[in-house]
Amino acid sequence: MTVLMMSDLEPALSYVEVVRATERRLLRLGVMLTGNTHTAEDLVQTVLARAHRKWARISRVDRPEAYLRTMVVNEFLSWRRLLKNNEVLLAEPIERPAHDDLGLRQAQRDATWQLLATLPRKQRAVLVLRYYEDLPDAEIAELLGVAAATVRSNAARALATLREHLTAEEAS
Numbered sequence: 001m002t003v004l005m006m007s008d009l010e011p012a013l014s015y016v017e018v019v020r021a022t023e024r025r026l027l028r029l030g031v032m033l034t035g036n037t038h039t040a041e042d043l044v045q046t047v048l049a050r051a052h053r054k055w056a057r058i059s060r061v062d063r064p065e066a067y068l069r070t071m072v073v074n075e076f077l078s079w080r081r082l083l084k085n086n087e088v089l090l091a092e093p094i095e096r097p098a099h100d101d102l103g104l105r106q107a108q109r110d111a112t113w114q115l116l117a118t119l120p121r122k123q124r125a126v127l128v129l130r131y132y133e134d135l136p137d138a139e140i141a142e143l144l145g146v147a148a149a150t151v152r153s154n155a156a157r158a159l160a161t162l163r164e165h166l167t168a169e170e171a172s
Contacts (some may be wrong), residue, residue, distance in 0.1 A: 003139070005101075005134050012033065013059045013061075013064055015051070015052055015055045015059070018059070018065060019048060021065065021148050022065045022068055022069075023044070023048075025065075026047070026048075026068060026069065026072055027040055027041065027044050028042045028132075029069060029072055029073075029128070029132070029133065030043045030044045030072055030076070031073070032128045032132045033073070033076045033124065033125060034076065035113050035117060035127055043072060043075055043076060043079065044072060046075055046079075047068065047071045047075050048068075051067075051068060051071060051077075059131050062104050069133075069143070070143045073125055073129065073143055073144065076121070076125065076145075077121055077122065077125060104129075113164055115162050118161065119162075120164060122144070122154055123154045123157060123158035123161070124152040124158070125144065125156075126140060126144070126151055126158060127155060127158050127159075129143065130151075130155060137151045137152055137155075137166060141145065
């Protein structure tokens with residue numbers, strides 16, 4: 001006799017529904033990780049193609065959108081051809097400020113991308129997940145497959161590196 005679980009009876013979420021609901025957020029995450037819209041599109045497309053092949057299994061997890069986000073981060077961390085020269089191209093602005101000085105805002109954005117480009121991938125991923133995605137350290141640790149202490153040390157090292165660069169620029 002086969003015992004059916006309630007989750008076996010519930011209809012699985014549609015791939016198209018989940019992609020439509022999450023594609024913009026995944027693309028923004030990709031832009032924050034890679035620093036380039038086109039590279040982010042490639043990254044997300046690669047992840048979505050892989051997810052489509054495994055959708056029967058992915059659709060049954062508690063939060064398929066979180067699973068897709070994890071896939072994007074892991075793909076970014078392992079993509080060999082991505083940023084092979086450790087170079088980050090500037091992304092197009094995601095949002096337009098309402099009444100700020102656009103030139104100053106763009107200069108700050110450019111400086112931010114240049115500073116993020118100096119960080120190792122894991123440190124950059126930790127900062128993006130912590131400050132852009134607003135995830136707690138425990139969730140970042142789970143997403144990256146490391147201990148929460150490793151997340152905190154990567155964040156501390158990344159922020160220290162960024163402070164050193166800012167201090168060096170202010171001194172010159």
